[in-house]
Amino acid sequence: MSPARGLEPGTPVVASTDAVRRSFRAGDRSLEILHGVDLRLHQGEILGLVGASGAGKSTLLHILGLLDRPTEGTVTIEGKDAWALSGQNRSALRNLRLGFVFQFYHLLGELSAVENVLLPAMISDSAIGFSRKRRHYRERAKDLLVRFGLETRFAHRPAQLSGGERQRVALARALFHDPPILIADEPTGNLDSTTGDRVLELILEEQRSRQLSLLLVTHDPRLADRCDRVLHMEDGVIQADSSTPMPA
8 A cells, every 4th residue: 555645744633533442232242343443534634444344444433423432432533532522512523523425325315415415504503593594505505516516416316316426415415514524434335436436536636625634444445545544454453554654
C-alpha cells in the first residue's frame, strides 16, 4: 500500500478511539467483538480500514460514528469526549460533524431523492425552524443532486433508482451539512465495478475539494491503494499500520 501522502507532521487528529472494547451478550456468555482498539484519523487524511468479514470493522465504524456505544474506552471527535456529552449534544455532533455512506444506502423508501437528502436538516432543526428554511434547504439538496448528476431524479423514490444513483443520493445526504469527517463503509461493495469506480471518484473528488477527513472501509485492494494510510483489522484488533505512520 502507498505511504501516507500529503500530510504534514503534526497534522491534528479529528477523530480517535482509545482502548475501545465492544461486547454483546449471547445467551449466558459475553461475546467480545473489539479488543481494546486504538485508531487515529487525521485532518484531511484518507484512512483505509481493511479486513475479512467478521473482523469488527463495521462495529468499530459504528462506534467511531457515535451510532453505538463502546463497552469500554473513549471516543473523541474534534477534541470532545463524545460519550461524556449529553445525548442531545452527542446527536448534534454526529449529525453536523460526521457524514455517513453505507454499502446498502439506508435511504427511506417512502421519500423522494430530494427528501432523503433533506433528512439531516429535518433532524437538526425544529419543525418550525425547518419550515422557515425549507426553500433554502430544498435548493441546497437539489444543488447537491445536480452536482452528482441526478438533476432528473429529484422526485424519484429509491425503488426507481439504480444502485449507483441510490449511492449518489446517499453521498449527497452525507454531505448536506458539509461535515468535516466522512465515514464510508464499503461504499462500492453493492455496485458493479464500473458504477463503483464512478462512485469512488465522486467520493474522492469531494474529499479533495472539501479537505474531508475520510475513513474508508473496504475489501477492495484498488480502493485501499487510493488511501493515504491503511490499517488492517483482524479478530477485533488493529494490526500494524501497513504504511508510513502519522504522528499522534
